[in-house]
Amino acid sequence: MQFVDEATISVEAGTGGDGCVSFRREKFVPRGGPDGGNGGRGGDVVLTVDANLSTLHDFRYRKQYRAGRGKHGSGNNRAGANGADVRLRVPPGTIVRDRVTGEVVADLTSPGTSAVVAAGGRGGRGNAAFATPTHQAPRRADSGIPGETRELSFELKLLADVGLVGAPNAGKSTLLSRISAARPKIADYPFTTLQPNLGVVSIEPGRSFVVADIPGLVEGAAEGKGLGARFLRHIERTRVLCFLIPVITPDPEAELDALRSELRTWSAALLELPQVVVWSKGDLGDPPAASFDDVVAVHTVSAVTGAGLDGLVETMWRVVRETAAAANGES
Numbered sequence: 001m002q003f004v005d006e007a008t009i010s011v012e013a014g015t016g017g018d019g020c021v022s023f024r025r026e027k028f029v030p031r032g033g034p035d036g037g038n039g040g041r042g043g044d045v046v047l048t049v050d051a052n053l054s055t056l057h058d059f060r061y062r063k064q065y066r067a068g069r070g071k072h073g074s075g076n077n078r079a080g081a082n083g084a085d086v087r088l089r090v091p092p093g094t095i096v097r098d099r100v101t102g103e104v105v106a107d108l109t110s111p112g113t114s115a116v117v118a119a120g121g122r123g124g125r126g127n128a129a130f131a132t133p134t135h136q137a138p139r140r141a142d143s144g145i146p147g148e149t150r151e152l153s154f155e156l157k158l159l160a161d162v163g164l165v166g167a168p169n170a171g172k173s174t175l176l177s178r179i180s181a182a183r184p185k186i187a188d189y190p191f192t193t194l195q196p197n198l199g200v201v202s203i204e205p206g207r208s209f210v211v212a213d214i215p216g217l218v219e220g221a222a223e224g225k226g227l228g229a230r231f232l233r234h235i236e237r238t239r240v241l242c243f244l245i246p247v248i249t250p251d252p253e254a255e256l257d258a259l260r261s262e263l264r265t266w267s268a269a270l271l272e273l274p275q276v277v278v279w280s281k282g283d284l285g286d287p288p289a290a291s292f293d294d295v296v297a298v299h300t301v302s303a304v305t306g307a308g309l310d311g312l313v314e315t316m317w318r319v320v321r322e323t324a325a326a327a328n329g330e331s
Contacts, residue, residue: 005055005056005155005156005157005158005196005233005234006056006153006154006155006156007056007059007060007153007154008063008099008151008152008153008154009059009062009063009064009065009151009152009154010063010064010065010149010150010151010152011045011064011065011066011067011086011117011118011148011149011150011152012045012064012065012066012067012118012147012148012149013042013043013044013045013067013118013119013120013121013147013148013149014041014042014043014044014066014067014068014069014070014083014084014120014121014147015042015069015070015083015120015121015144015145015146015147016039016040016041016042016069016070016083016120016121016122016123016124016144016145016146016147017038017039017040017041017042017069017070017071017072017073017080017081017083017123017124017144018039018072018073018080018123018124018141018142018143018144019036019037019038019039019072019073019123019124019125019126019127019129019141019142019143019144020036020037020038020039020072020073020074020075020126020127020141021034021036021126021127021139021140021141022034022035022036022037022074022075022076022126022127023035023036023075023137024075024076031137033128033131033136033137034126034127034128034130034131034136034137034138035075035076035077035126035128036073036074036075036077036126036127036128036141037073037074037075037076037077037078037079037080037126037128038073038079038080038123038124038125038126038129039070039071039072039073039079039080039123039124039125039126039142039144040070040071040072040073040079040080040081040082040083040123041070041082041083041120041121041122041123042067042068042069042070042082042083042120042121042122042123042144042145042146042147043067043068043069043070043082043083043084043085043086043120043147044067044085044086044116044118044119044120044147045065045067045085045086045088045116045117045118045148046085046086046087046088046114046115046116046117047087047088047089047090047094047096047106047108047114047115047117048087048088048089048090048112048113048114049089049090049091049092049094049108049109049110049111049112049113049114050089050090050091050111051092051111051112053089053090053091053092054091054158054198055091055156056090056091056094056154056156058089059088059154065086065088066086067083067084067085067086067118067120067147068083068084068085068086069083069144070082070083070120070121070123070144071083072144073123073124073126073141077126077128079123079126080123082120082123083120085120087114090108090154091156092108092109092110092111092159093108093109093156093157093158093159093237094106094108094154094155094156094157095107095108095154095155095156095157096108096115096117096152096153096154097152097153097155098150098151098152098153099150099151099152099153100150100151105117105150105152109159117150117152118147118148118149118150119147119148120147120148121144121145121146121147121148122144122145123144123145124141124142124143124144124145125141125142126141127139127140127141155233156234157233157234157236157237158196158198158212158234158237159210159237160198160210160211160212160234160235160237160238161209161210161211161238161239161240161316161320162209162210162211162212162238162239162240162241162242162316162320163211163212163214163234163235163238163240163241163242164176164211164212164213164214164242164244165214165235165241165242165243165244165259165263166243166244166245166259166280167255167258167259168215170244170245170246170280171244171246171280171281171303172213172214172244172280173197173213174303174304175213175244175278175280175301175303175309176197176199176211176213177199177303178303178306178309179199179201179211179309179312179313180199180200180201180202180211196212196213196214196215196234197212197213198210198211198212198213199211199213201313201316201317203313203314203317207317209316209317209320211242211316212234212235212238214232214234214235232262232263232266232267235263235270236267236269236270238273239273239274239319239320239323239324239327240273240274240275240276240316240319240320240323241263241270241273241274241275241276242275242276242278242316243256243259243275243276243277243278244278244280245277245278245279245280246279246280246281246284247279247280247281247282247284247285247286247287247288247300248281248284248285249288252279252288252290253290253291253292256277256292273323274296274319274322274323275294275295275296276295276296276297276298276299276312276315276316276319277292277295277297277298277299278298278299278300278301278312279298279299279300279301280301280302280303281302281303281304282300282301282302282305282307282308283302283304283305283307287300296315296319297315297319299311299312299315
């Protein structure tokens with residue numbers, strides 16, 4: 001299935017049913033009172049987070065959704081049935097905006113949570129609702145109220161604990177495939193990764209975290225160059241940044257500076273996250289004698305031989321837990 005992280009749709013909630021004008025007619029009761037029922041409420045348009053989804057692909061072709069209209073009220077004080085809701089499933093990390101105003105309608109992160117993005121209209125009142133001691137035979141009933149109509153834009157930001165950041169062909173996909181069950185496309189040329197990949201790293205029961213492999217960043221990615229600009233948003237919700245720099249890189253300090261610069265251009269807040277530097281492709285040589293400021297750890301690994309992977313995974317887990325604890329106010 002193709003990865004889709006943006007979509008635009010139109011939604012229309014159901015119109016409420018009309019109220020009814022009716023009078024009770026029974027044998028020996030020629031002038032019965034009003035018994036017109038209320039109209040039913042229009043259906044809502046509801047978004048629900050489905051943990052099994054990781055893309056907005058379902059919204060690529062179908063662009064319009066309409067909830068059911070409420071049924072009209074009828075005599076004998078019978079209320080009309082409510083209109084059917086439209087329930088749409090979205091992946092965790094979906095931000096929903098009103099396309100016209102830009103307002104954030106919902107930020108859907110937790111599986112199972114729901115949000116009404118277009119409310120159905122109220123049903124009209126039947127004439128029984130207007131009866132009073134001084135006006136016992138009203139011939140008035142309300143029409144149903146139209147439901148909300150909106151243009152919505154969806155933006156998906158993948159939810160991961162660790163974001164792998166590096167230049168094209170730095171070894172991010174290979175590393176992800178070795179430490180998790182993810183199977184991204186891997187080849188020895190730049191831009192093999194054309195979409196973000198998620199992998200769950202499971203150390204033992206109760207100790208697991210999610211890693212995101214982001215397409216390689218090149219200079220100018222934040223302004224649209226290369227493939228990075230489209231996918232930079234997917235590391236905005238990570239807890240830890242993991243920079244991959246191959247041991248054969250001629251100037252590793254300059255490469256780290258360039259990667260940080262692209263992240264800073266996209267969002268300066270990203271550089272406030274804990275950072276781990278990984279010398280990748282350790283089977284090709286020894287790591288250079290480079291020093292890095294403001295990093296919590298430096299590891300040398302080889303995804304080919306497996307050397308250093310256990311230590312890196314343990315560091316990732318430790319930093320993820322420490323960051324989560326700090327965010328929750330734990331000591």
